[in-house]
Amino acid sequence: MQLISIQNYVFPETLEEAYDILKSKRNNTVLGGCAFLRMGSKNIGTAIDLSKINLNYIKECDETIDIGAMATFREIETSPILTKYFNGVLSESVKNIVGVQLRNSVTIGGTVYSKYGFSDLITALLSLDADVVLYKQGRISLEEFLQKDFEKDILTKIIIPKTNKKAVFKSIRNSNSDYAILNVAISKENTDFKIVVGARPQRAKIAKEASIYLGKSKLTSEDIEQTSSIAAKELNFGSNMRGSKEYREVICKVLVKRALMEVL
Ligand SMILES: Cc1cc2nc3c(=O)[nH]c(=O)nc-3n(C[C@H](O)[C@H](O)[C@H](O)COP(=O)(O)OP(=O)(O)OC[C@H]3O[C@@H](n4cnc5c(N)ncnc54)[C@H](O)[C@@H]3O)c2cc1C
Secondary structure, eight states: OEEEEEEEEEEESSHHHHHHHHSSTTTOOESOOOOOOOSSSSSEEEEEEOOTTTOEEEOHHHEEEEETOOOHHHHHHHHHHHHHHHHHHHHHHHHSSSOOOHHTOBBBHHHHHHHTTOHHHHHHHHTTTOEEEEEEEEEEHHHHHHOOOOOOOOOOEEEEEEEOOOOEEEEEEESSSSSSSEEEEEEETTTEEEEEEEEEESSEOOOOOHHHHHHSSSHHHHHHHHHHHHHHHHHHOOTTTTTTTHHHHHHHHHHHHHHHHHHO
């Protein structure tokens, strides 16, 4: 039987306090919505609940949109700010994940910090040039963060530049409530494209060659075809219970093509 046990449970009121507790013992653990933590076995020394630190917000600033670590998927899905910008791609990426009950509890902080390969939200965020802000490591691009080794820290917010990017999210799943076999997000602003593929099943990655090729092309149907082939070739795919490497390669071409037709 899988079980988590918690020795102490605390509600720090500042990030400094939360970080000090996190660092003071190896098995002290930050809690997000606990949806994923609950699925495994873990012996937690002190559980650090961030809900008194005001990290639950989605704010439109002058040049950015800031999302606090404790904002839930449901809040992202229904936020008037996020449905207004980027063609609503963030809302689109989370709106079909399992059910409202789960989306009401899972947080952007728990998702992005954990760098899940299957994540739909990370794929969409990567297409928008998002940055992550960590208490200790400071602000770094999401792209760089995904490549770094894990380091104990607290993710405090996500910052997205407020651009005129139009973006589209696509995924394919065996059933509605299952993880994606593959997901794709593509953003476009003038001739600047960003093609991102996730659930490969490894972490989301930008298909850089394909993005550059497309930006220099005339955007004909042959160019779209060629772009999807470049993306499938430049990225690595793997096999798991949801699909084989070969299947993902084929699906990548299809999803990139579909997303491009829509974004164009
Ligand atoms: C049944 C099920 C199905 C799912 N299906 C999908 C799906 O199809 N697509 C998809 O994209 N996602 C899916 N998810 C994942 C989900 O969207 C979340 O990514 C996941 O639950 C983690 O979010 P959480 O807030 O629950 O984190 P938690 O479970 O609370 O924490 C997860 C990890 O992150 C750490 N953590 C939490 N917050 C922070 C923080 N602010 N700073 C540093 N560390 C932190 C915790 O210590 C823990 O190690 C699914 C989850 C479940 C349970």
